Amino acid sequence: MSAQVAPARRRGLADEVADRVRDAIFDGTYPPGGALREVELADALGVSRGPVREALLKLEREGLVRGEWHRGTTVTALDEVDVAELDSLRAALEQLAVALVVERGPDLAAVDAVVARMERAADEHEMVRCDLDFHDAVYAAAGHRRLREAWEAIRSQVHLFLLTRIGVESEGYLAGIPAEHRQLAEALRAGDRDAALDLFAVHRRHAFDVLTGRS
Structure with a gap:
């Protein structure tokens, strides 16, 4: 024994x-x-x-x-290939998650709770953790086990992606992120699939543009 x-x-x-x-x-x-x-x-x-x-x-x-x-x-220090691959893979997973959430119309209390925590975040690192928790809640609401497992497989790398993003530019990050995520939550609740997909794409694109110098 x-x-x-x-x-x-x-x-x-x-x-x-x-x-x-x-x-x-x-x-x-x-x-x-x-x-x-x-x-x-x-x-x-x-x-x-x-x-x-x-x-x-x-x-x-x-x-x-x-x-x-x-x-x-x-x-790991993310290079241009890492950034592009993470962005494209995250987009593919998130598009399915958002579509499923809108289709299912589940209770979004967990998503709203994270947005409320964002409004109290003391610094950029805490805000990044809240950002990841928000997306955790979206994947949980999608009700697709294998999709959530796929997200969890890249979650740490996305965390690193967001840390790299605030390392490049943090001005306005604390002030703007809560409202941005509140808008995402409202889009999910409204049930407009295309509008929700567009808003999530804009959300991802902002971080990508900061990291690639396009902002």
């Missing part, structure tokens, strides 16, 4: 380390392009290098970090 329990505990520790490093990436402690050294992370977290190594592999599968033999592990 003990031989079966020990590996599970080690996997749990690696997951905890991954959570801590992921949070540090998302709060700006480790910026895009920043080095993640196993020894330093192990010392900071009070663990051995084994769980740190497993955690970094997990984060690499999520697309948050990149490991290269000559550079070690670094926080």
Whole structure:
């Protein structure tokens, strides 16, 4: 029995380390392009290098970090191809989600609750978390399990996308995002599929334009 329990505990520790490093990436402690050294992370977290190594592999599968033999592990710095691919994939998933939400006409209380939280966000990093939570709520309202799983597979990379966006330009971000998302919620509630799709496309395009220098 003990031989079966020990590996599970080690996997749990690696997951905890991954959570801590992921949070540090998302709060700006480790910026895009920043080095993640196993020894330093192990010392900071009070663990051995084994769980740190497993955690970094997990984060690499999520697309948050990149490991290269000559550079070690670094926080992913999105290039033009990354930005374009994430934008196009997000668009494909979101179009289906929005269409399903409008068709189903579900209760959007969870979506409204996130908009209310946006109005109280203290800084850009908290607003980015709210932004992701808003889209989580939209995917949940769509009622399509595999679609939500597809979204969750790229969610961390979209989080990085939005962090990169505020790193390029944050002026007006805190002030404008709540109203923008309130408008998205109202479009879903109104049941006009085409209008909702157009508004969500404009919402995505703004972040894309900032990242590509087109704004």
